[in-house]
Structure formats: structure tokens, C-alpha cells
Amino acid sequence: xxxxxxxxxxxxxxxxxxxxxxxxxxxxxxxxxxxxxxxxxxxxxxxxxxxxxxxxxxxxxxxxxxxxxxxxxxxxxxxxxxxxxxxxxxxxxxxxxxxxxxxxxxxxxxxxxxxxxxxxxxxxxxxxxxxxxxxxxxxxxxxxxxxxxxxxxxxxxxxxxxxxxxxxxxxxxxxxxxxxxxxxxxxxxxxxxxxxxxxxxxxxxxxxxxxxxxxxxxxxxxxxxxxxxxxxxxxxxxxxxxxxxxxxxxxxxxxxxxxxxxxxxxxxxxxxxxxxxxxxxxxxxxxxxxxxxxxxxxxxxxxxxxxxxxxxxxxxxxxxxxxxxxxxxxxxxxxxxxxxxxxxxxxxxxxxxxxxxxxxxxxxxxxxxxxxxxxxxxxxxxxxxxxxxxxxxxxxxxxxxxxxxxxxxxxxxxxxxxxxxxxxxxxx
Amino acid sequence: xxxxxxxxxxxxxxxxxxxxxxxxxxxxxxxxxxxxxxxxxxxxxxxxxxxxxxxxxxxxxxxxxxxxxxxxxxxxxxxxxxxxxxxxxxxxxxxxxxxxxxxxxxxxxxxxxxxxxxxxxxxxxxxxxxxxxxxxxxxxxxxxxxxxxxxxxxxxxxx
Numbered sequence: 001x002x003x004x005x006x007x008x009x010x011x012x013x014x015x016x017x018x019x020x021x022x023x024x025x026x027x028x029x030x031x032x033x034x035x036x037x038x039x040x041x042x043x044x045x046x047x048x049x050x051x052x053x054x055x056x057x058x059x060x061x062x063x064x065x066x067x068x069x070x071x072x073x074x075x076x077x078x079x080x081x082x083x084x085x086x087x088x089x090x091x092x093x094x095x096x097x098x099x100x101x102x103x104x105x106x107x108x109x110x111x112x113x114x115x116x117x118x119x120x121x122x123x124x125x126x127x128x129x130x131x132x133x134x135x136x137x138x139x140x141x142x143x144x145x146x147x148x149x150x151x152x153x154x155x156x157x158x159x160x161x162x163x164x165x166x167x168x169x170x171x172x173x174x175x176x177x178x179x180x181x182x183x184x185x186x187x188x189x190x191x192x193x194x195x196x197x198x199x200x201x202x203x204x205x206x207x208x209x210x211x212x213x214x215x216x217x218x219x220x221x222x223x224x225x226x227x228x229x230x231x232x233x234x235x236x237x238x239x240x241x242x243x244x245x246x247x248x249x250x251x252x253x254x255x256x257x258x259x260x261x262x263x264x265x266x267x268x269x270x271x272x273x274x275x276x277x278x279x280x281x282x283x284x285x286x287x288x289x290x291x292x293x294x295x296x297x298x299x300x301x302x303x304x305x306x307x308x309x310x311x312x313x314x315x316x317x318x319x320x321x322x323x324x325x326x327x328x329x330x331x332x333x334x335x336x337x338x339x340x341x342x343x344x345x346x347x348x349x350x351x352x353x354x355x356x357x358x359x360x361x362x363x364x365x366x367x368x369x370x371x372x373x374x375x376x377x378x379x380x381x382x383x384x385x386x387x388x389x390x391x392x393x394x395x396x397x398x399x400x401x402x403x404x405x406x407x408x409x410x411x412x413x414x415x416x417x418x419x420x421x422x423x424x425x426x427x428x
Numbered sequence: 429x430x431x432x433x434x435x436x437x438x439x440x441x442x443x444x445x446x447x448x449x450x451x452x453x454x455x456x457x458x459x460x461x462x463x464x465x466x467x468x469x470x471x472x473x474x475x476x477x478x479x480x481x482x483x484x485x486x487x488x489x490x491x492x493x494x495x496x497x498x499x500x501x502x503x504x505x506x507x508x509x510x511x512x513x514x515x516x517x518x519x520x521x522x523x524x525x526x527x528x529x530x531x532x533x534x535x536x537x538x539x540x541x542x543x544x545x546x547x548x549x550x551x552x553x554x555x556x557x558x559x560x561x562x563x564x565x566x567x568x569x570x571x572x573x574x575x576x577x578x579x580x581x582x583x584x585x586x587x
Binding site for chain 2: 075084085086087088089090092093118124125126127128129161163164165166167168169180181182183184185186187201242244245246250251252282285317318319323327328331332335338339341
């Protein structure tokens with residue numbers, strides 16, 4: 001059984017409390033960083049460990065930190081992205097609920113590394129239970145003197161604040177997250193400038209995902225070589241996979257990066273109904289859909305990119321052969337139409353347009369030319385908006401047309417999802 | 429000038445919040461939550477008042493409030509009932525949950541029950557997919573709602 005890192009203490013009662021967290025090794029890494037390491041050494045360690053962002057972009061965390069200007073007189077900020085919104089992703093929620101101090105410690109070490117005196121955790125508004133746990137943990141950390149004017153009695157000072165989002169998927173995009181934190185509409189900004197140069201309040205800012213930050217204390221405690229020995233060579237460490245849909249035991253499961261999707265389905269108890277085999281995997285609503293024949297792909301950032309999809313935040317919605325791919329593609333597209341912030345024309349107009357075409361096809365009013373029309377609209381959107389949402393909206397559509405074209409043709413010819421081929425051929 | 433709409437306590441909390449951030453505008457979303465806590469929703473007048481406190485125009489406050497789905501812009505029922513119909517819940521038959529809830533409460537999606545108990549909305553993924561198909565009532569999750577009895581038990585928890 002592979003080593004658990006982030007969820008090792010999942011079943012320890014009361015690990016959300018500071019005293020219990022410390023009894024299990026918590027805050028050792030922070031003390032070590034503060035008393036034995038210079039900030040630049042912490043950054044170098046995380047670069048060496050090759051910790052890649054766990055929120056979806058997979059950008060090396062330490063390298064991102066190194067982009068910040070070094071002038072100590074400048075105000076710098078850490079903004080933790082706790083606005084988990086990818087459909088099917090619920091690993092951040094688990095991490096914040098069961099071990100808020102793990103995240104706080106990760107935030108504190110990172111803040112020290114980048115020279116930030118303020119750290120903000122922007123948590124999606126719907127995660128009320130997690131927010132309460134986080135807030136209680138922050139209060140405990142202040143009471144113990146771990147946050148505030150003198151962290152653990154050193155000259156480093158750090159304030160931390162938990163900020164509540166208010167319902168918007170787009171806010172999970174890093175510049176939209178910054179806008180939300182500033183008290184504005186959560187719409188993305190033009191980049192450059194990047195947040196490392198001009199971010200929160202136009203100051204140098206690091207935005208990192210919850211799971212990325214939770215890895216930091218473990219890397220400080222155990223070293224880069226230890227981290228590199230887990231997972232895939234170019235994508236080390238573990239991933240907390242959120243496995244849902246037609247599996248026996250939907251749940252979060254931590255496994256080394258590079259575990260195959262087939263293996264992950266087994267870890268989740270196998271298919272929900274043994275009579276219904278795997279049809280496709282949706283790694284969230286954004287990445288291209290994986291047809292069943294790709295299930296032996298290793299689940300790491302690079303291997304999944306190589307087959308034309310994206311690991312994303314680690315969501316895995318398992319669809320068996322009872323499910324209609326057109327129906328799920330429609331639902332994903334409607335999600336994007338709903339969540340589009342409206343700033344850019346290709347996304348604002350393209351998402352509802354594609355939804356309407358799919359709705360017609362689902363209702364039996366499709367035309368054969370709709371398939372190429374969908375692909376045409378999608379190609380006019382991909383890469384042509386200010387943020388990735390416009391591109392994400394094309395993922396399920398382009399991949400379903402590519403791998404499940406037959407299902408489209410069948411719908412448009414007026415047949416229901418599971419009409420057997422022989423009856424179609426007989427012109428029934 | 430008319431009397432303030434918001435209570436002295438809420439106004440004081442908003443003012444205190446402004447001092448917690450490097451820039452006081454960051455207090456806007458938390459302030460809107462405070463208004464919603466006190467009044468049940470955010471009205472045009474209360475948004476104008478928040479603007480006064482934060483030195484923002486009413487239009488600016490309204491522009492921000494309108495962007496975020498969790499601020500109710502009109503009065504709602506005593507409890508918010510949200511049904512997830514996104515991908516993971518869809519794979520676990522959320523359609524049956526929707527039809528049972530609407531039939532039992534005699535309400536449409538987006539509507540409020542006649543007795544004012546529930547406002548029922550269809551929502552996007554709530555990140556509780558291990559409990560699919562699921563609902564939240566006042567942000568408390570209930571699931572897996574695989575039988576009508578389980579749905580009824582959740583509905584009965586709030587009055």
C-alpha cells in the first residue's frame with residue numbers, strides 16, 4: 001500500500017485541533033523553516049522537490065514563488081485558492097475539513113518563503129463546515145502565538161484571514177480570485193502583468209491551491225529526495241483523487257501520481273453495477289472526456305496531457321454504459337454557460353449557443369450538420385478568451401464529437417441512446 | 429436624510445471589518461453577508477447603505493452583489509434548499525430527487541413554497557460528490573438521497 005502523505009491522519013480523532021495536530025508532528029516543519037532555513041532556502045527546496053500545482057495548471061510551485069521581487073520593503077501576499085469549483089472535485093474540501101492546520105502550516109511556510117506578512121484563504125461560499133473548521137484553527141493559531149506579531153517567538157510576523165466567496169465558479173481562476181478578494185466582480189484580468197508582479201491590491205502575490213500548500217510542510221520535514229521518490233518522475237508526490245459517479249464507493253482517495261485510472265476505479269470499489277461497464281471518464285467538466293479504452297493511462301499531469309486531456313484538480317466522474325454522453329456533454333456545457341462571467345464574447349456567446357444546439361439534439365430535433373457546427377463554434381472559442389473557461393467549455397464537446405460521433409449520429413437519426421445497431425440498420 | 433435601514437450592530441460590524449484589510453473594499457463581500465444575515469436578502473436600499481459605509485457608489489455595490497449567486501436579491505423562504513444536478517449527481521439519478529422534491533413541496537425550481545418554508549433552487553456542483561445524489565438545506569448537506577424516504581427525512585428537518 002502506497003504511503004499516504006496528506007490524508008495519513010484522516011482517521012485520527014480531533015486532528016482539526018492544534019494540540020492533536022502537534023502531537024502528530026504538526027508545526028514541526030514551520031519551526032524548522034523559521035529557525036533553520038532562510039526564506040530563499042525554503043523556495044529552493046520546493047523547486048528541487050518539483051511540487052507541481054495541484055489545482056489544475058500544474059505549474060511548479062517553487063518556480064512561481066521565485067518570480068516575486070526580492071525587495072523586502074515591498075508588500076507581498078499569499079492568496080490560497082480554496083474556491084474549489086471543478087465539478088466532481090471535492091479533495092480540497094476534505095483537506096480543509098479534516099486537517100485545517102495542515103493547510104495553515106503550509107500557508108505559513110509559504111508566506112515565510114515569499115516574504116509575505118499577510119495570507120488570505122479565499123474559500124468558496126458553499127463550504128460552510130470547512131470554513132468554520134478553518135476559522136477555528138486560525139483562532140487557535142493566533143492564541144498559541146503561531147500567527148500574529150511574532151510567529152513562534154521569532155521576528156517574523158504574519159496575519160492570516162479566511163475570506164468567504166459568494167457563489168461563482170469563475171472565481172477559482174487566479175486573477176478572478178484576486179478580484180473577488182479585493183471586493184469586486186470575480187472576472188479575470190489581462191495577463192501580463194502576472195500576479196507575482198502585480199496581484200492582490202496590485203502587489204506581488206502568490207496564488208496557490210489548497211492541496212499544493214498542504215504538501216509544503218511534508219517537503220520541509222522529509223526533504224526533496226523523499227518527495228521525488230513518490231509518484232511519477234516528472235510529476236512527483238501524491239494526488240488526492242476525488243472519485244465519484246458509477247463506482248461502488250465514491251470518495252476521496254490519495255494515491256501516488258501516475259496510478260492508472262483503471263487502478264483508481266478499483267480503489268473506489270470497482271464499477272457501481274458489475275452488469276454495466278465503463279463507458280467514459282470525465283475528469284471534471286473541463287478536460288476532454290476519456291473514453292474507456294484510455295483507462296490504463298497513468299493519472300499524472302504529463303501522461304494525461306499526452307493523450308490530449310488534462311488531470312485538472314483530480315476529479316474523476318466515472319460513467320458506465322447506462323449514461324448518455326450527449327446528455328453529459330450538454331450538462332457540462334450548460335454549466336459553463338451558467339458560470340461564464342460574460343467578459344469575453346467568444347465564451348459569453350459560444351457557451352449558450354452550444355448548449356442550445358445540444359438541447360435540440362437531446363430533444364430529437366438535431367440535424368446532421370449540427371455536429372460540425374458544434375465543433376466549429378468550439379474551435380472559434382478555444383484559446384480566444386481572457387481565461388481558460390472559454391477553452392474548458394470546448395473540452396467535452398470536441399472530445400465527445402471525436403470519440404462518440406456515433407452517439408451524436410444516432411440521436412440525430414431519431415434513435416434513443418441504446419438502440420441496438422441491428423434495429424437501426426433495419427430502418428426501425 | 430432617512431433613518432438607516434441596517435441595525436446599529438450591523439453597521440458597527442461593517443465598520444470594524446473595513447479595518448481588517450489592507451484595502452477596505454475587501455470588506456464588501458463580508459458586509460453583504462452581514463446584510464443578508466440581518467434582513468434575509470440584500471435590497472437596493474441596503475446596498476446603497478453599504479456603499480455609504482464603504483465609500484462606494486450604490487451602482488458599484490449592486491454590480492458586485494449581482495455577480496454572486498449566494499446573495500439573494502429578493503426575499504426568500506425561511507430556508508434555502510439547493511439541489512445539485514451537475515455531473516456526479518446526474519450519474520447517480522438526481523432527476524428523481526428533483527421530481528420528488530418539487531412534487532412533495534408543490535413548488536417549481538426557483539420558487540418558494542406557499543408556506544414560506546423553502547426556496548428551492550437547482551445548483552451547480554457543491555463538492556459533496558461522495559454523497560450523490562445530494563441536496564443542501566441552509567448549506568447543510570444531505571445524501572445519498574437514493575430513496576423518497578431519505579429525501580422526506582431531510583425535508584422534515586426544517587420548519
